Amino acid sequence: MTLPTITQDRIDLSPGDELILRFRTWQDYENLLDRRQDKAGLRIRYNSVTQEIRIMSPLPGHGKDADMLADLVKAVLRHQGQDWEAFTPITLRRVNRQGVEPDYCFYIKNRERILGKERIDLENDPPPDLVIEIDLTSTTKVEDYQAIGIAEVWIYRRDRLLIYCFDGKQYQECQTSPHFPERDIKTLLPQYANRGWQVGSSVALREFEQFLSG
Structure with missing residues (x-):
């Protein structure tokens, strides 16, 4: 060892x-x-x-789950006709307060404000709208994101998707995603992420896209 x-x-x-x-x-x-x-x-x-x-x-499976969930998010965004910018890896810092490195993050509502930027400076740029964390190697503390001010944090832990929404002061667990209120994200994404391990990521993603279109 x-x-x-x-x-x-x-x-x-x-x-x-x-x-x-x-x-x-x-x-x-x-x-x-x-x-x-x-x-x-x-x-x-x-x-x-x-x-x-x-x-x-991270363990190897950590990256596979992160990529799979991110691909599923992109599929929903495409289906809704929404544009986005995504980053991984990325370091998000509030000087002297907080430094985090999420597995994946998305700019959706604030996409246009960071177009063309190779680095995100939270002194001048908005934080991501959505962050995804995979708790395979370690346990994420959602409080670690309070100083950053991410609107929505997802933690994928033991085949469960936990959704946390920021109210301006602290995070509250939510049953639905503010970005995808019409979808049962908590059920659908773990289902297809697990499917990715069974039949392969590309096959599971194709099945998910067919489900969205159906």
């Missing part, structure tokens, strides 16, 4: 590992982002309230 390693020059974690560093500053977080270098697969978060940095190395 390989132990997690953090040195001045490198960060090494095995797939599935999560490391929590306590009593850390924003500068510690910024330094770790710089030292990550080519380890783009690592997720690094910072919470100024808890003073914790969390470093996570």
Whole structure:
């Protein structure tokens, strides 16, 4: 078993590992982002309230679920005639407060405000409208997004989709998605995400698109 390693020059974690560093500053977080270098697969978060940095190395299934759910979201958006911009990976930061790296995020209502931008600066740009987190390797705390102000956060955990809506102060669990109020997203997306493991992602996506058209 390989132990997690953090040195001045490198960060090494095995797939599935999560490391929590306590009593850390924003500068510690910024330094770790710089030292990550080519380890783009690592997720690094910072919470100024808890003073914790969390470093996570996703398992392979983590990426498959994230891609599958994102493809299903895109299918619904296409069916509704809506445009979007999507980002992965991405680092979202509120200086000295919060740093998060969601598995996938979408700009829908605010799409036009970030067109052509390679980097998102939350000092000037709006936060994403929708974030997707896959809880296969670690557990997401929805409170980590409060300082960022994401309108809607989805957490996919153990074949369940949890939907959280931001009321301006905190997150409340919702049974329907404000972005897709006419669809039973909590049931449909886990169903077809699981289908992707059984028959393959492209087949499950095609079946989902046929369902939407039917």
